[in-house]
Amino acid sequence: KAGVTQTPRYLIKTRGQQVTLSCSPISGHRSVSWYQQTPGQGLQFLFEYFSETQRNKGNFPGRFSGRQFSNSRSEMNVSTLELGDSALYLCASSLVGLAGTSVNYGYTFGSGTRLTVV
């Protein structure tokens, strides 16, 4: 089966611009999470969406936002880009049961979008 697909793979933006990243989860997976990875801070949780609703949010400023569509595809947006936003942005999907609990405890990550802000 197809894995988690993230587009684009690489992106270069200028300070002050905004950017939208896309994530298509594994078919049937309803939960999508986003992570930021930088050399200094490591892997950090951004937010999680389930059934088009944000369920969890990490400690990031409001410039970072996301949404999920009815087909479970998700997008994240970063507005007013700063140099420090340069990072690998990773998306993970997982299968969630009827009660909203994870029946598959292994989350599948995509290969990420490498964003460079200049």
Added chain:
Amino acid sequence: DAKTTQPPSMDCAEGRAANLPCNHSTISGNEYVYWYRQIHSQGPQYIIHGLKNNETNEMASLIITEDRKSSTLILPHATLRDTAVYYCIVRERNAGNMLTFGGGTRLMVKP
């Protein structure tokens, strides 16, 4: 989620077993131990998880001490492709889909 402590780096000879330790002394009774690895420029990959019993799958074995304060991930016959950063994560089974990654252990498998 409980905090984990891992050595920053380890070396292993190709074909030998790689034993990666993780300390989680503040783990609570309903928290699971998960292991992920990240090969360079790829997203993290799930390896294995466990609660208190030892677990084995096609990738690795997970040994959890009786007091659950530490665990060891074992790659029985390491190959060059196992070179990666290995993350030990402790979290509740139904804590939502937020994983808290620490610094991990950079495993270098050498010929």
